Amino acid sequence: MAKDKPARRPRAETPKGFRDYFGAEVTERKAMLDRIAGVYHAYGFDPLETSAVETVEALGKFLPDVDRPNEGVFAWQEEDQDWLALRYDLTAPLARVAAQYRNDLPSPYRRYAMGPVWRNEKPGPGRFRQFYQCDADTVGAPSVAADAEICAMLADALEVVGIPRGDYVVRVNNRKVLNGVMEVAGVLDPADPDRFHEERGIVLRAIDKIDRLGEDGVRALLGAGRKDESGDFTKGAGLSDAQAEVVMSFMAAKRATGAETVARLRELVGGSAIGQEGVAELETIAALLDAQGYGPDRIEIDPSVVRGLGYYTGPVFEAELTFEILDEKGRPRRFGSVAGGGRYDDLVKRFTGQAVPATGVSIGVDRLLAALRAKGRIGGAVEGPVVVTVMDRDRMAEYMAMVGELRQAGIRAEMYLGNPKNFGNQLKYADKRASPVAVIQGGDEAAKGTVILKDLVLGAKIAENATLEEWKDRPAQVEVPRADLVAEVRKMLGQ
Amino acid sequence: MAKDKPARRPRAETPKGFRDYFGAEVTERKAMLDRIAGVYHAYGFDPLETSAVETVEALGKFLPDVDRPNEGVFAWQEEDQDWLALRYDLTAPLARVAAQYRNDLPSPYRRYAMGPVWRNEKPGPGRFRQFYQCDADTVGAPSVAADAEICAMLADALEVVGIPRGDYVVRVNNRKVLNGVMEVAGVLDPADPDRFHEERGIVLRAIDKIDRLGEDGVRALLGAGRKDESGDFTKGAGLSDAQAEVVMSFMAAKRATGAETVARLRELVGGSAIGQEGVAELETIAALLDAQGYGPDRIEIDPSVVRGLGYYTGPVFEAELTFEILDEKGRPRRFGSVAGGGRYDDLVKRFTGQAVPATGVSIGVDRLLAALRAKGRIGGAVEGPVVVTVMDRDRMAEYMAMVGELRQAGIRAEMYLGNPKNFGNQLKYADKRASPVAVIQGGDEAAKGTVILKDLVLGAKIAENATLEEWKDRPAQVEVPRADLVAEVRKMLGQ
Numbered sequence: 001m002a003k004d005k006p007a008r009r010p011r012a013e014t015p016k017g018f019r020d021y022f023g024a025e026v027t028e029r030k031a032m033l034d035r036i037a038g039v040y041h042a043y044g045f046d047p048l049e050t051s052a053v054e055t056v057e058a059l060g061k062f063l064p065d066v067d068r069p070n071e072g073v074f075a076w077q078e079e080d081q082d083w084l085a086l087r088y089d090l091t092a093p094l095a096r097v098a099a100q101y102r103n104d105l106p107s108p109y110r111r112y113a114m115g116p117v118w119r120n121e122k123p124g125p126g127r128f129r130q131f132y133q134c135d136a137d138t139v140g141a142p143s144v145a146a147d148a149e150i151c152a153m154l155a156d157a158l159e160v161v162g163i164p165r166g167d168y169v170v171r172v173n174n175r176k177v178l179n180g181v182m183e184v185a186g187v188l189d190p191a192d193p194d195r196f197h198e199e200r201g202i203v204l205r206a207i208d209k210i211d212r213l214g215e216d217g218v219r220a221l222l223g224a225g226r227k228d229e230s231g232d233f234t235k236g237a238g239l240s241d242a243q244a245e246v247v248m249s250f251m252a253a254k255r256a257t258g259a260e261t262v263a264r265l266r267e268l269v270g271g272s273a274i275g276q277e278g279v280a281e282l283e284t285i286a287a288l289l290d291a292q293g294y295g296p297d298r299i300e301i302d303p304s305v306v307r308g309l310g311y312y313t314g315p316v317f318e319a320e321l322t323f324e325i326l327d328e329k330g331r332p333r334r335f336g337s338v339a340g341g342g343r344y345d346d347l348v349k350r351f352t353g354q355a356v357p358a359t360g361v362s363i364g365v366d367r368l369l370a371a372l373r374a375k376g377r378i379g380g381a382v383e384g385p386v387v388v389t390v391m392d393r394d395r396m397a398e399y400m401a402m403v404g405e406l407r408q409a410g411i412r413a414e415m416y417l418g419n420p421k422n423f424g425n426q427l428k429y430a431d432k433r434a435s436p437v438a439v440i441q442g443g444d445e446a447a448k449g450t451v452i453l454k455d456l457v458l459g460a461k462i463a464e465n466a467t468l469e470e471w472k473d474r475p476a477q478v479e480v481p482r483a484d485l486v487a488e489v490r491k492m493l494g495q
Numbered sequence: 496m497a498k499d500k501p502a503r504r505p506r507a508e509t510p511k512g513f514r515d516y517f518g519a520e521v522t523e524r525k526a527m528l529d530r531i532a533g534v535y536h537a538y539g540f541d542p543l544e545t546s547a548v549e550t551v552e553a554l555g556k557f558l559p560d561v562d563r564p565n566e567g568v569f570a571w572q573e574e575d576q577d578w579l580a581l582r583y584d585l586t587a588p589l590a591r592v593a594a595q596y597r598n599d600l601p602s603p604y605r606r607y608a609m610g611p612v613w614r615n616e617k618p619g620p621g622r623f624r625q626f627y628q629c630d631a632d633t634v635g636a637p638s639v640a641a642d643a644e645i646c647a648m649l650a651d652a653l654e655v656v657g658i659p660r661g662d663y664v665v666r667v668n669n670r671k672v673l674n675g676v677m678e679v680a681g682v683l684d685p686a687d688p689d690r691f692h693e694e695r696g697i698v699l700r701a702i703d704k705i706d707r708l709g710e711d712g713v714r715a716l717l718g719a720g721r722k723d724e725s726g727d728f729t730k731g732a733g734l735s736d737a738q739a740e741v742v743m744s745f746m747a748a749k750r751a752t753g754a755e756t757v758a759r760l761r762e763l764v765g766g767s768a769i770g771q772e773g774v775a776e777l778e779t780i781a782a783l784l785d786a787q788g789y790g791p792d793r794i795e796i797d798p799s800v801v802r803g804l805g806y807y808t809g810p811v812f813e814a815e816l817t818f819e820i821l822d823e824k825g826r827p828r829r830f831g832s833v834a835g836g837g838r839y840d841d842l843v844k845r846f847t848g849q850a851v852p853a854t855g856v857s858i859g860v861d862r863l864l865a866a867l868r869a870k871g872r873i874g875g876a877v878e879g880p881v882v883v884t885v886m887d888r889d890r891m892a893e894y895m896a897m898v899g900e901l902r903q904a905g906i907r908a909e910m911y912l913g914n915p916k917n918f919g920n921q922l923k924y925a926d927k928r929a930s931p932v933a934v935i936q937g938g939d940e941a942a943k944g945t946v947i948l949k950d951l952v953l954g955a956k957i958a959e960n961a962t963l964e965e966w967k968d969r970p971a972q973v974e975v976p977r978a979d980l981v982a983e984v985r986k987m988l989g990q
Binding site for chain 1: 507508514538539541542546549555570579592611782787788846882891892898899902909924
């Protein structure tokens with residue numbers, strides 16, 4: 001479009017770390033998000049779509065302390081010196097909105113948001129710089145009933161997109177309980193919260209590695225440290241055996257029922273005030289969920305949920321898919337986490353100075369889509385259009401009338417719009433479009449008042465196995481009266 | 496979230512020229528786009544969602560000839576020196592995709608795209624720097640059957656979102672016909688296409704102003720020039736009366752039927768080869784559309800369609816809504832254009848060196864939404880949730896069980912999650928949520944096994960007019976058995 005063409009042609013390339021979505025990739029994701037939105041709507045959540053662009057100041061995490069504040073975000077400077085950036089998640093914009101419209105929004109404010117976010121990171125395999133998030137949050141609700149509601153809603157959302165009950169579990173923990181255990185273990189001093197900060201970090205990371213390192217590996221990290229197979233040494237938290245035992249007991253605190261787990265946690269946090277508060281919150285959440293019929297088959301208290309704990313201040317939750325898939329090396333493994341969230345503070349406070357409690361969940365859209373694909377819920381047959389071929393350029397009006405009739409009858413249909421000279425190309429095109437039926441009318445058929453219908457699904461099956469017994473009586477091609485076009489195409493489509 | 500808080504609080508503001516969409520603003524747009532997507536799908540178009548970010552090189556129009564190539568786009572430089580930018584429309588990314596995936600995509604490639612685009616312009620009233628576009632294009636189809644198809648699809652799309660037949664018209668013209676007329680008028684020389692460039696520009700702008708200036712005003716601009724009421728003088732194209740007459744005849748060439756208009760245009764372009772080609776194309780388009788039943792009540796040939804002609808190379812089309820609305824000053828005026836498009840070349844050629852014909856349409860999403868709002872098609876009642884109030888903190892599990900039951904029955908419902916101390920606040924909240932029914936169960940009701948249902952829709956009507964006769968027999972509040980909660984709420988909702 002530029003008048004002065006550059007000497008060399010531009011490269012036709014998606015920028016590094018970005019991707020394009022075609023056809024079913026778009027519609028499958030959309031269908032999944034539509035179903036989730038239906039659940040969110042039923043729970044009284046309202047949609048919010050913020051602008052993709054925020055001031056760097058409002059995003060907060062990335063304040064311009066260097067010349068170019070693009071660490072982690074895509075940012076640029078406006079002529080008036082303001083720095084703008086693409087949002088990196090959907091929570092920071094929610095914080096801005098909750099502050100900006102605080103006099104107009106209902107309180108509590110339940111909102112959901114779905115859309116792309118951008119991360120300025122080194123791209124890698126399966127790691128993109130633009131991806132979808134799907135969040136639901138409640139702002140301004142201090143009660144853990146809000147957390148319980150989010151957990152129930154998450155379970156409903158998973159079922160509505162096609163994850164059957166039994167194939168997932170929403171696991172709930174509480175940051176306060178862990179803090180209570182830390183206090184009992186002697187690595188948290190309520191009078192001096194910053195003390196033992198490094199030790200607690202090591203403990204957290206050790207807990208997070210239980211699946212990979214096993215009990216002995218975690219014990220080593222809680223104590224003096226651990227040497228791995230390669231001989232590398234990881235420094236431990238330096239806990240005594242007695243201290244380590246407290247932490248190990250916490251991780252093993254899960255019992256057969258929620259009530260028993262709660263009782264065990266209550267023992268473990270002993271006299272810690274924050275710990276007792278956390279246990280009471282878990283107990284309330286479990287009771288509220290039970291009252292709605294969400295038993296431990298769907299939502300369970302699980303002290304081993306640690307991921308993201310650093311960020312949260314109260315209840316935390318994670319949805320795990322429990323069915324197995326094969327990894328790259330063909331070994332079976334659990335599908336794993338597809339969503340996580342929890343309660344966090346200081347969201348709106350940055351802007352207004354006033355603390356506003358908030359809790360929410362974020363569903364990993366690509367992870368959940370991958371799960372549905374693994375379960376065969378999506379990725380099936382694509383509904384290609386019926387293709388009306390062009391045998392005679394002068395009779396395009398008649399071909400267009402045919403597609404018009406088919407569409408009127410609710411059948412996806414199109415006329416071949418390329419150069420019609422080579423008929424083979426038209427059939428190749430129909431094949432590429434996953435077309436179920438090709439409609440053909442040459443001069444002979446036109447004179448007779450007929451059309452030929454080619455069953456391309458059957459054709460493909462015969463091509464796979466020409467002697468296929470079951471197909472032998474079914475004609476791959478029929479000639480029918482022009483007036484019966486719609487009815488005969490319907491028949492061929494099995495409608 | 497930052498540990499070191501800045502001295503002053505960040506401003507909670509949407510960046511200048513950007514906006515946020517709440518609740519119905521999101522769902523109404525989505526519903527409209529879903530319906531349009533349904534039509535596109537039926538026509539065999541496949542969705543494409545490209546990344547929001549493109550290389551500045553691929554966008555093309557804004558090549559970095561200055562230090563900072565941000566003219567019109569939001570752009571930033573990557574560490575590896577590549578400039579990236581947010582897409583400014585959906586056509587430039589299509590060009591990139593058509594070139595990048597040319598060996599994989601079907602040809603012709605029919606695709607639709609819906610999503611935000613970004614413009615780095617000075618914001619103004621109603622003028623945003625991020626807005627939605629909704630495009631459908633066919634790449635690789637040389638035949639004007641592709642243009643006809645787009646016109647028919649556009650008409651169907653308008654009807655499916657709620658613009659009734661008779662309230663819109665798709666007007667079709669052809670750039671080649673105008674070139675033929677220019678040739679006849681002596682301001683286009685096929686042997687030297689750049690000659691008379693300035694004159695043609697003035698002619699184009701004059702044609703575009705017919706609605707505002709009237710015939711005399713346009714004649715003045717075609718000739719010596721025009722002085723407006725304020726005394727300002729606009730230079731004319733300098734055409735003789737005879738030359739001007741050719742242009743004026745073109746603008747008045749529309750006849751009662753498409754066939755008559757075509758015949759008149761054929762007279763006007765005389766011996767101009769390009770003009771004759773353009774007329775033949777219009778004739779073909781009209782015939783193809785007629786064969787599908789799209790008569791001039793929906794799609795008509797109209798030589799006065801000029802907008803955007805500079806950009807296009809063949810057929811152009813514009814959808815105009817013909818019903819009247821009141822302008823800012825209360826005067827009735829036609830709603831006007833909501834979509835436009837046409838055939839363009841050199842789309843993919845920039846990348847591959849190979850010309851690929853393309854045609855497409857872009858619907859102005861915000862304009863069309865405004866039209867639907869003006870027609871009362873959207874913007875009606877919002878479906879707020881039933882709100883279960885909290886009278887007794889200790890019985891939250893029971894309240895949550897109630898919302899669970901309501902949702903199971905397909906009724907949007909939520910429990911009040913704010914501080915329940917002040918009951919008046921709970922009802923104010925329900926009001927803000929446009930809640931139709933509030934559910935109340937205090938200790939007395941719990942003991943009796945009942946709940947109170949408050950009809951908030953009725954309550955609001957009574958508040959408007961307390962003596963309203965028609966409401967007097969309908970109770971605004973009923974006490975019903977707890978077991979009948981769902982059935983009684985249903986009744987109150989009129990389900």
